[in-house]
Amino acid sequence: MAALLSTMKFWKPGTEGPGSSISEDRQSTTETAGTTVVYNPYASLSIEQQRQKLPVFKLRNHILYLIENYQTVVIVGETGCGKSTQIPDRYLAEAGWTAEGKVVGVTQPRRVAAVSVVAGRVAEERGAVLGHEVGYSIRFDDCSDPQATRIKFLTDGMLVREMMADPLLKKYSVLMLDEAHERTLYTDILIGLLKKIQKKRGDLRLIVASATLDAEKFKEFFNRNETNDPINDTCAIMTIQGRTFPVDIFYTLSPVPDYVKATVETVMKIHQNETDGDILAFLTGQEEVERVVAMVIEQARALSRSGMKKHLRVLPMYAGLPYSEQMKVFERVSHNVRKVVVATNIAETSITINGIVFVIDCGFVKLRAYHPETAIESLVVVPVSQASAKQRAGRAGRNRSGKCYRVFTEEDFEKLPSATVPEMQRSNLAPVILQLKALGIDNVLRFSFLSPPPAQSMVQALELLYALGGVDEHCQLTDPLGLRMAEFPLNPMYAKMLLESGKFGCSEEILSVAAMMQIQNVFVTPPNQKAQAAQEHRKFAVSEGDHLTMLNVYEAFIKHEKSSQWCQEHFLNYKGLVRATAVREQLKRLLSKFKLPKTSSEAVGDPDPVLRCIVSGFFGNAAKLHYTGSYRTIRDDHELHIHPTSVLYGEKPPQWVVYNEVIQTSRYYMRDITAVEPSWLLELAPHFYQQGTHLSLSEKRARVS
DNA sequence: GAGCACTGC
Numbered sequence: 013m014a015a016l017l018s019t020m021k022f023w024k025p026g027t028e029g030p031g032s033s034i035s036e037d038r039q040s041t042t043e044t045a046g047t048t049v050v051y052n053p054y055a056s057l058s059i060e061q062q063r064q065k066l067p068v069f070k071l072r073n074h075i076l077y078l079i080e081n082y083q084t085v086v087i088v089g090e091t092g093c094g095k096s097t098q099i100p101d102r103y104l105a106e107a108g109w110t111a112e113g114k115v116v117g118v119t120q121p122r123r124v125a126a127v128s129v130v131a132g133r134v135a136e137e138r139g140a141v142l143g144h145e146v147g148y149s150i151r152f153d154d155c156s157d158p159q160a161t162r163i164k165f166l167t168d169g170m171l172v173r174e175m176m177a178d179p180l181l182k183k184y185s186v187l188m189l190d191e192a193h194e195r196t197l198y199t200d201i202l203i204g205l206l207k208k209i210q211k212k213r214g215d216l217r218l219i220v221a222s223a224t225l226d227a228e229k230f231k232e233f234f235n236r237n238e239t240n241d242p243i244n245d246t247c248a249i250m251t252i253q254g255r256t257f258p259v260d261i262f263y264t265l266s267p268v269p270d271y272v273k274a275t276v277e278t279v280m281k282i283h284q285n286e287t288d289g290d291i292l293a294f295l296t297g298q299e300e301v302e303r304v305v306a307m308v309i310e311q312a313r314a315l316s317r318s319g320m321k322k323h324l325r326v327l328p329m330y331a332g333l334p335y336s337e338q339m340k341v342f343e344r345v346s347h348n349v350r351k352v353v354v355a356t357n358i359a360e361t362s363i364t365i366n367g368i369v370f371v372i373d374c375g376f377v378k379l380r381a382y383h384p385e386t387a388i389e390s391l392v393v394v395p396v397s398q399a400s401a402k403q404r405a406g407r408a409g410r411n412r413s414g415k416c417y418r419v420f421t422e423e424d425f426e427k428l429p430s431a432t433v434p435e436m437q438r439s440n441l442a443p444v445i446l447q448l449k450a451l452g453i454d455n456v457l458r459f460s461f462l463s464p465p466p467a468q469s470m471v472q473a474l475e476l477l478y479a480l481g482g483v484d485e486h487c488q489l490t491d492p493l494g495l496r497m498a499e500f501p502l503n504p505m506y507a508k509m510l511l512e513s514g515k516f517g518c519s520e521e522i523l524s525v526a527a528m529m530q531i532q533n534v535f536v537t538p539p540n541q542k543a544q545a546a547q548e549h550r551k552f553a554v555s556e557g558d559h560l561t562m563l564n565v566y567e568a569f570i571k572h573e574k575s576s577q578w579c580q581e582h583f584l585n586y587k588g589l590v591r592a593t594a595v596r597e598q599l600k601r602l603l604s605k606f607k608l609p610k611t612s613s614e615a616v617g618d619p620d621p622v623l624r625c626i627v628s629g630f631f632g633n634a635a636k637l638h639y640t641g642s643y644r645t646i647r648d649d650h651e652l653h654i655h656p657t658s659v660l661y662g663e664k665p666p667q668w669v670v671y672n673e674v675i676q677t678s679r680y681y682m683r684d685i686t687a688v689e690p691s692w693l694l695e696l697a698p699h700f701y702q703q704g705t706h707l708s709l710s711e712k713r714a715r716v717s
Numbered sequence: 718g719a720g721c722a723c724t725g726c
Contacts, residue, residue, distance in 0.1 A: 121724070121725075122724065122725080123724090123725075150725095150726095151725075151726055167724095167725065167726080168725080168726095169724095169725045169726040170725085170726070172725095172726075173726060194724095196724065196725075197724085197725075198724090198725060198726080296722070297720095297721075297722065298720085298721065298722090299720075299721085330721095330722080330723095331721095331722080331723065331724095332721065356722055356723080357722050357723060358722080358723065360723085361723085361724085362723065362724070377722070378722035378723090379722065379723090380722075380723085391721085391722065392722095393722090435724090443726090447726090500726090501725085501726035502726085532721090532723095533721080598726090655720075655721080656718085656719055656720045656721080657720070657721060661718090661719085661720095662718075662719090675721080677720070677721080678719095678720080681720080681721090683721085
């Protein structure tokens with residue numbers, strides 16, 4: 013301990029000068045899974061006073077001038093400097109951009125942001141009705157009126173959906189993409205599509221709200237000036253100063269051998285040396301979070317025994333945590349208690365906790381990566397980007413000036429990548445390509461991506477879509493199969509499975525399976541009740557695998573009248589299951605729209621139709637048991653293992669399985685697995701598999717033997 | 718015998 017402490021004894025303030033202070037807005041929203049708390053620091057001021065405090069207010073004329081004269085305006089400003097509310101609402105609407113039935117649209121990467129902006133706006137304006145003049149539209153919740161709504165907030169994914177019905181987005185006069193610097197998959201899709209639309213719609217104005225770093229990249233992308241004279245620019249950049257609390261940045265003097273231990277020590281050091289203020293620590297995953305929580309609790313006990321008056325309340329925060337546990341991080345604590353929240357990346361953008369004064373940044377993050385050669389996704393721990401580190405630090409300055417302790421050296425910070433690789437470049441592109449094709453982008457390889465994905469990722473996506481029958485040999489979307497697949501808000505394998513379910517006589521069951529597979533963490537396991545939870549979960553498990561197990565859970569949930577009490581008793585994710593019912597409804601509506609037969613295999617009581625139907629979508633993800641005890645993919649003999657969350661984990665392993673996805677962590681793990689018969693693969697995907705023989709086979713075909 | 722960043726349609 014002493015040796016470790018010595019590495020942590022010294023902190024070095026950042027040397028960036030004023031830049032080392034990170035600032036953030038003070039209007040914040042706090043939310044988990046459906047509950048929204050709007051925090052307004054200016055609640056005691058009149059509405060007009062509040063508005064004038066926002067920095068955008070002064071820039072009104074400048075903004076309006078730019079929007080009048082440039083097709084695209086990149087607005088640089090800290091999140092929530094007022095731009096997403098003030099610009100559309102007060103400026104654009106007042107200047108006539110919502111006249112003649114036109115709409116100003118504002119997109120957000122996350123659902124809650126879209127809702128809370130509208131809710132906040134309605135709350136402050138007496139007489140305003142939610143969903144009339146100002147509305148929002150997110151999946152499962154359209155709170156807008158096609159006739160009355162003039163300013164519409166939506167998730168970026170929702171706007172992509174709207175384009176399927178209205179490819180030129182004719183009703184919009186201005187579109188504002190908020191948080192564009194996050195570079196989510198859908199924001200990037202929109203960026204490419206909007207550039208295309210702009211060529212046909214000179215009247216459409218685009219506002220891209222971004223952080224400093226990316227402004228020039230956005231400008232280069234959207235600027236259609238082909239001369240050297242800036243007078244012909246079609247894109248302009250403007251900067252809004254944020255109102256900020258300074259955050260002092262500290263680095264370690266030397267590299268730290270173990271950031272988990274170092275984080276614990278930093279928490280204790282802050283607790284002993286600083287009078288008040290809550291602490292937020294960033295780690296990469298659930299396991300690290302739980303470890304830090306346990307270690308801090310232990311050390312805090314020792315401190316209390318030795319007479320420390322101020323106590324610690326240590327709380328974990330990650331997406332897989334039961335909802336009631338998550339809510340604890342928002343509870344207020346009494347003045348002689350200091351709150352310590354130990355969180356994953358969920359606290360970087362998705363949730364905001366008030367009262368945080370100290371941030372500890374371990375310097376790493378767990379990210380999804382995609383290997384285009386093998387079409388395998390993985391979760392890898394990588395160093396954070398500078399942009400991420402700044403965002404984390406900003407979490408300390410929401411209520412007053414704060415401090416951020418980076419558990420790495422300033423030298424190492426300088427070596428970090430400036431921004432995180434956009435999701436587009438580290439994802440399976442099959443859903444993206446399908447969507448683009450449905451929107452009439454024939455040559456996806458020539459689509460103007462702001463950051464083009466690896467060509468191999470696109471090839472993998474096209475091969476999968478071809479195997480599923482969604483595109484033909486010329487890579488053209490098939491009619492009706494490909495067109496219908498694109499309409500489902502699902503990965504194409506699920507869409508195929510659903511569209512085939514009528515044939516197998518089990519569409520009711522497959523609807524439930526598909527809906528359940530969209531929910532994360534159906535089984536919840538509180539850290540202190542692991543054994544009981546596992547015992548309850550076993551009650552739903554069947555030897556066929558995870559899909560039928562999930563079907564059991566869903567049907568039991570319905571049988572027990574969607575009772576939250578029942579969910580709690582069986583350690584099931586209530587909110588998740590409620591969401592599954594909503595997803596199922598949506599999918600069912602789509603099946604009805606295509607006039608596909610509604611069938612059920614329940615009366616037959618035979619699971620085979622459901623299993624065969626799953627194979628019709630997931631035949632590409634098949635694996636065979638190897639004599640070593642692990643599995644090998646049929647396609648390319650890749651070694652796979654059963655994920656410990658699977659009900660088949662620790663059971664007698666089936667000879668043949670199909671799986672929904674592979675995740676690489678310490679090994680390659682299959683998630684959501686079902687036992688199948690090899691004959692089904694041959695029967696349902698003869699174009700993909702053929703019977704193994706001694707003769708050499710074409711490379712494209714894999715053997716089932 | 719041993720593991721699950723986070724969104725979104």
